[in-house]
Amino acid sequence: MASTRPQPAFLFDLDGTLVDNVYQHVLAWREALEGEGIQLSVWRIHRRIGMSGGLLINALVRESGRQLSDEQVEHVQRLHREAYGRLSSGMRPLPGARELLEHLTNVHVPWAIATSGHLDNARPALDALGVAAAGAGGSASGGTRPMLTATVITRDQVERGKPDPDLFIAAAERINVPIDAAIVVGDSVWDLLAARRAGALGVGLMSGGYGQDELERAGAYRVYQDPADLLRHLDEVGVR
Amino acid sequence: MASTRPQPAFLFDLDGTLVDNVYQHVLAWREALEGEGIQLSVWRIHRRIGMSGGLLINALVRESGRQLSDEQVEHVQRLHREAYGRLSSGMRPLPGARELLEHLTNVHVPWAIATSGHLDNARPALDALGVAAAGAGGSASGGTRPMLTATVITRDQVERGKPDPDLFIAAAERINVPIDAAIVVGDSVWDLLAARRAGALGVGLMSGGYGQDELERAGAYRVYQDPADLLRHLDEVGVR
Numbered sequence: 151m152a153s154t155r156p157q158p159a160f161l162f163d164l165d166g167t168l169v170d171n172v173y174q175h176v177l178a179w180r181e182a183l184e185g186e187g188i189q190l191s192v193w194r195i196h197r198r199i200g201m202s203g204g205l206l207i208n209a210l211v212r213e214s215g216r217q218l219s220d221e222q223v224e225h226v227q228r229l230h231r232e233a234y235g236r237l238s239s240g241m242r243p244l245p246g247a248r249e250l251l252e253h254l255t256n257v258h259v260p261w262a263i264a265t266s267g268h269l270d271n272a273r274p275a276l277d278a279l280g281v282a283a284a285g286a287g288g289s290a291s292g293g294t295r296p297m298l299t300a301t302v303i304t305r306d307q308v309e310r311g312k313p314d315p316d317l318f319i320a321a322a323e324r325i326n327v328p329i330d331a332a333i334v335v336g337d338s339v340w341d342l343l344a345a346r347r348a349g350a351l352g353v354g355l356m357s358g359g360y361g362q363d364e365l366e367r368a369g370a371y372r373v374y375q376d377p378a379d380l381l382r383h384l385d386e387v388g389v390r
Numbered sequence: 391m392a393s394t395r396p397q398p399a400f401l402f403d404l405d406g407t408l409v410d411n412v413y414q415h416v417l418a419w420r421e422a423l424e425g426e427g428i429q430l431s432v433w434r435i436h437r438r439i440g441m442s443g444g445l446l447i448n449a450l451v452r453e454s455g456r457q458l459s460d461e462q463v464e465h466v467q468r469l470h471r472e473a474y475g476r477l478s479s480g481m482r483p484l485p486g487a488r489e490l491l492e493h494l495t496n497v498h499v500p501w502a503i504a505t506s507g508h509l510d511n512a513r514p515a516l517d518a519l520g521v522a523a524a525g526a527g528g529s530a531s532g533g534t535r536p537m538l539t540a541t542v543i544t545r546d547q548v549e550r551g552k553p554d555p556d557l558f559i560a561a562a563e564r565i566n567v568p569i570d571a572a573i574v575v576g577d578s579v580w581d582l583l584a585a586r587r588a589g590a591l592g593v594g595l596m597s598g599g600y601g602q603d604e605l606e607r608a609g610a611y612r613v614y615q616d617p618a619d620l621l622r623h624l625d626e627v628g629v630r
Contacts, residue, residue: 173416173432177477180413184480191484191616192413193599237417240424244431359433363603376431 157259158388159327161318161350164265166200166337166358168247168377169275173359174237175199179206182229186222188214196359200338202266202311203227231271243279244357246378251281251298253381259389260325262301264317266340269304276302301325313340315348322350333387335380339368353387355380397499398628399567401558401590404505406440406577406598408487408617409515413599414477415439419446422469426462428454436599440578442506442551443467471511483519484597486618491521491538493621499629500565502541504557506580509544516542541565553580555588562590573627575620579608593627595620 166172176196183190190210198206207226211218218226254261265272269283276283280295283302301324308316322329334345337358345352346369354365354373362373372387374380380387406412416436423430430450438446447466451458458466494501505512509523516523520535523542541564548556562569574585577598585592586609594605594613602613612627614620620627 170431173413173420173436176413177417189482191410191597193597196413196599242429357431357433359436359599361601361604363607364601367603 156331157257157390158351159322159325159332160254160259160261161321161332161334162251162261162263163200163334163336163338163341164263164272164275165267167335167341167355168244168251168263168279169241170244170357171238171241171275172196172199172337172357174241175234178230178234178237179210181233182226183207183210183214185229186218186226188216188218188226190214199358200266200312200336200340202305203230203268205311205313234271235274238274241274241278244355244376244378246376246381248280248295248298250377250381251279251300253384254389255298257389260327262303262321262325264303264321266305266311266317268306269302272302272304313343313347315344318344318348318350322348339364342368342370345369351387353380396571397497397630398591399562399565399572400494400499400501401561401572401574402501402503403440403574403576403578403581404503404512404515404519405507407575407581407595408484408491408503408519409481410484410597411478411481411515412436412439412577412597414481415474418470418473418477419450421473422466423447423450423454425469426458426466428456428458428466430454439598440506440552440576440580442545443470443508445551445553474511475514478514481514481518484595484616484618486616486621488520488535488538490617490621491519491540493624494629495538497629500567502543502561502565504543504561506545506551506557508546509542512542512544552578553583553587555584558584558588558590562588579604582608582610585609591627593620 162168176199179195180192198209207223280297282297282299284299303317303321305311308320310316318334319329322332330349332350333353334350335353337355342352352370354370355376357376365373402408416439419435420432438449447463520537522537522539524539543557543561545551548560550556558574559569562572570589572590573593574590575593577595582592592610594610595616597616605613
């Protein structure tokens with residue numbers, strides 16, 4: 151029986167899970183919200199990272215007791231893009247991220263990336279990782295490494311972002327695996343909440359700054375430090 | 391009996407506890423360590439914040455598997471000061487921080503600040519808070535607010551930094567309260583560890599980015615979101 155059970159598939163979050171860019175996003179959102187006069191403690195912004203941009207702004211604006219027009223929300227998003235571009239120079243993959251994706255590819259375990267960002271925002275992170283989005287065309291080269299081509303689902307391809315499950319459900323469909331055979335790997339409680347709602351198994355990584363307890367309470371079946379740590383323990387999540 | 395029991399005293403950490411500057415410190419350390427070729431994931435740096443600078447560098451360098459000479463450590467500290475100065479413009483007190491200190495002053499509850507930083511590094515944060523270190527001379531004005539004068543113990547005044555208890559013990563001595571009647575308020579597990587070792591009660595704040603569980607596990611008797619939240623619940627920690 152066991153030998154006919156399929157390998158699991160992996161659906162990865164991008165920011166903070168494969169690429170080390172959460173803290174840069176945090177300070178970029180802080181700066182962007184200040185641009186509309188919204189002052190929030192930085193840790194409160196950190197706890198919303200991983201939500202899709204629109205939801206994140208709504209949640210933080212509500213927390214501040216203010217209201218923003220659609221134009222002001224767009225302004226905040228533009229300021230965030232600018233600040234993030236400035237703060238994220240020299241952004242790197244997390245330790246083991248590239249090796250993990252290569253290993254899964256080599257052992258024929260299907261995987262995809264599902265990110266809360268729009269494709270334009272995700273591209274610098276994908277470039278840093280050396281991943282080209284299948285069918286998305288014109289990306290930068292991966293430097294000395296060959297690029298891995300992968301299924302990448304971005305915010306623009308689904309109706310609702312995280313913590314709604316749409317991104318992970320779309321990613322599973324695209325790589326043709328049943329969602330209940332998929333393992334969602336993410337660094338934020340929003341990934342794990344979305345995983346639960348999608349009916350997938352959730353695995354947490356501490357590389358976005360959340361503690362182990364918090365990720366477990368949000369439904370993580372296992373928590374690892376970063377992609378390198380997950381790669382060393384793939385047997386624990388059913389990869390033979 | 392109860393009416394003769396003294397009020398508690400408060401020993402506050404500064405960065406992340408009274409002032410919203412942890413994430414700026416995190417990215418400044420990242421940039422500084424890169425200056426000596428040390429590449430570490432940002433979340434690992436975040437988890438060391440609150441340790442005194444020298445200990446933080448030692449711990450992170452050890453984690454990276456590298457070794458640094460004394461000159462290289464000094465270079466990292468200089469790069470951190472420069473990057474922090476750039477990233478921390480517009481630094482603000484945490485919500486309720488100033489009001490909390492004013493309230494304690496008004497109701498004659500003794501308090502002091504004990505920070506892992508050296509006085510020069512701490513001064514911008516104290517200025518943002520509107521606090522002048524007693525006897526330290528020449529600080530900037532607090533803008534429109536009158537400055538509060540307070541006992542401030544900095545790294546240069548004790549032999550060992552956090553998580554050793556020296557800073558909090560020295561602060562209690564300076565304001566003439568027994569350490570076991572003192573409440574240490576901090577945002578990091580290093581504050582809470584130092585509080586335990588000093589024999590003081592520890593109270594955690596989430597404003598530095600640690601989750602509630604983690605602060606409780608490190609020994610926090612109570613955990614609040616930020617100084618404003620602590621101010622609303624002072625009765626829970628024995629202030630009448």
